[in-house]
Amino acid sequence: xxxKRFSVLDLLGLNxxxxxxxxxxxxxxxxxxxxxxxxxxLNRPGLALSGFFDSFAYQRVQLFGxxxxxxxxxxxxxxxxxxxxxxxxxxxxxxxxxxNLEPDQAFIDMxxxxxxxxxxTGLESSEFSSRLLRILSNIFAPKVSIHGVLVEVYGxxxxxxxxxxxxxxxxxxxxxxxxxxxxxxxxxxxxxxxxNVLIGQGANKIIGHHMEIxxxxxxxxxxxxxxxxxxxxxxxxxxxxxxxxxxxxxxxRLGTEELTMEILGVKVPKLEIPVKPxxxxxxxxxTAAMNERLKSMGYFSxxxxxxxxxxWIETDAARAPYYGVDDSY
Amino acid sequence: MTTxxxxxxxxxxxxxxxxxxIAQTANRFASEILIEREETRINAKSIxxxxxxxxxxxxxxxxxxxxTDEKEAVGAIEALFENKFEED
Numbered sequence: 001x002x003x004k005r006f007s008v009l010d011l012l013g014l015n016x017x018x019x020x021x022x023x024x025x026x027x028x029x030x031x032x033x034x035x036x037x038x039x040x041x042l043n044r045p046g047l048a049l050s051g052f053f054d055s056f057a058y059q060r061v062q063l064f065g066x067x068x069x070x071x072x073x074x075x076x077x078x079x080x081x082x083x084x085x086x087x088x089x090x091x092x093x094x095x096x097x098x099x100n101l102e103p104d105q106a107f108i109d110m111x112x113x114x115x116x117x118x119x120x121t122g123l124e125s126s127e128f129s130s131r132l133l134r135i136l137s138n139i140f141a142p143k144v145s146i147h148g149v150l151v152e153v154y155g156x157x158x159x160x161x162x163x164x165x166x167x168x169x170x171x172x173x174x175x176x177x178x179x180x181x182x183x184x185x186x187x188x189x190x191x192x193x194x195x196n197v198l199i200g201q202g203a204n205k206i207i208g209h210h211m212e213i214x215x216x217x218x219x220x221x222x223x224x225x226x227x228x229x230x231x232x233x234x235x236x237x238x239x240x241x242x243x244x245x246x247x248x249x250x251x252x253r254l255g256t257e258e259l260t261m262e263i264l265g266v267k268v269p270k271l272e273i274p275v276k277p278x279x280x281x282x283x284x285x286x287t288a289a290m291n292e293r294l295k296s297m298g299y300f301s302x303x304x305x306x307x308x309x310x311x312w313i314e315t316d317a318a319r320a321p322y323y324g325v326d327d328s329y
Numbered sequence: 330m331t332t333x334x335x336x337x338x339x340x341x342x343x344x345x346x347x348x349x350x351i352a353q354t355a356n357r358f359a360s361e362i363l364i365e366r367e368e369t370r371i372n373a374k375s376i377x378x379x380x381x382x383x384x385x386x387x388x389x390x391x392x393x394x395x396x397t398d399e400k401e402a403v404g405a406i407e408a409l410f411e412n413k414f415e416e417d
Contacts, residue, residue, distance in 0.1 A: 147372040164356060164374035186377035203369075203381045212376045218345065 008094045008117050009033040023122045028108045032115040037093045040136035051083045058090035065125035069101045076104045088114040098125040141191040142264050150183040150200040151175050153289040157234040162242035169211050174282035176229050182221050183234045185211045192264040201233035238292055239268050245276035255302035331399040333392045339413035342385035347414035352376045354405050360396025
């Protein structure tokens with residue numbers, strides 16, 4: 001799924017709270033707010049201000065901290081405006097001033113003239129940079145939407161996949177009933193953050209956390225089970241593929257082979273779970289979640305079991321006859 | 330693979346009832362059926378998925394089907410759009 005255009009106005013319009021807040025406001029160059037941010041990165045334009053424009057990363061958001069502003073004021077006081085003029089000759093997405101610093105009027109005039117938006121934030125440069133980079137990398141993260149259900153079971157994000165009508169939603173409902181949480185039903189939007197973490201969430205906040213159960217229709221999970229039963233987003237840590245029981249297919253009986261599924265280039269452990277009447281899939285998923293947590297703590301049930309079997313075979317005890325001579329056991 | 334582009338002709342757009350109608354129709358076929366809106370693709374057999382698209386009046390969608398009965402599937406779903414989901 002390709003990213004739609006992301007303009008400076010979209011950045012200002014993001015609904016970010018508390019530790020995510022960018023505290024941005026536009027101080028001039030409003031007509032440039034439609035400019036697009038194309039690269040999830042920023043640049044400190046110190047070198048450019050001093051007149052060195054080789055490899056100038058003009059496509060990035062330009063960040064002016066205390067140092068840049070002090071230098072700016074100095075060159076403006078000395079009447080050397082040509083570097084600033086050259087800076088604005090590039091199609092900059094926007095200039096951002098941290099620490100609530102006010103740019104000089106000459107700078108504002110030039111920004112207004114070229115239509116480059118100038119924003120201001122009350123945050124410190126380092127804090128602002130890390131927040132902006134985090135937010136931009138989330139926005140520019142590759143995304144895909146997958147047909148399935150994402151639930152959190154014992155703290156682990158399980159993505160339930162399977163054909164229509166195999167019982168994904170019913171399985172999720174039973175898990176919710178057992179105290180686990182629903183993240184998204186039917187359409188799960190997955191984004192790849194930092195290149196190795198898959199974050200799943202519902203496609204739409206307004207109609208999120210509803211489920212369609214055959215025979216019941218559409219139900220509202222938040223209202224039925226309370227806010228404790230839902231989550232907004234969760235990392236996808238296991239994929240559970242439900243499929244109709246196929247007598248000819250060989251299913252994993254030991255749990256030693258580790259299947260994976262690739263989503264956006266990230267490999268996620270995958271379980272193939274055959275469904276047939278009498279098999280309690282929710283309990284299987286609960287167990288899978290706990291087993292996966294054990295694995296991440298270093299205990300691999302199936303392998304450990306096999307090692308114990310091997311050890312036992314090798315010991316003398318195994319070679320000795322089972323029954324004692326005196327029949328007392 | 331059969332694809333067909335359709336426009337939503339009923340005023341209310343795809344709300345719950347038309348979505349249910351599409352999903353019910355899609356479920357009659359064995360083919361995999363997807364509906365595309367711009368860059369989002371959703372499974373036509375899921376009601377919540379179809380509603381999530383928030384497709385309003387005059388939105389252009391593409392129906393894609395892949396399987397043994399793909400032609401019939403696309404035809405049946407297209408007919409729903411043409412009939413304005415028995416609305417208006």
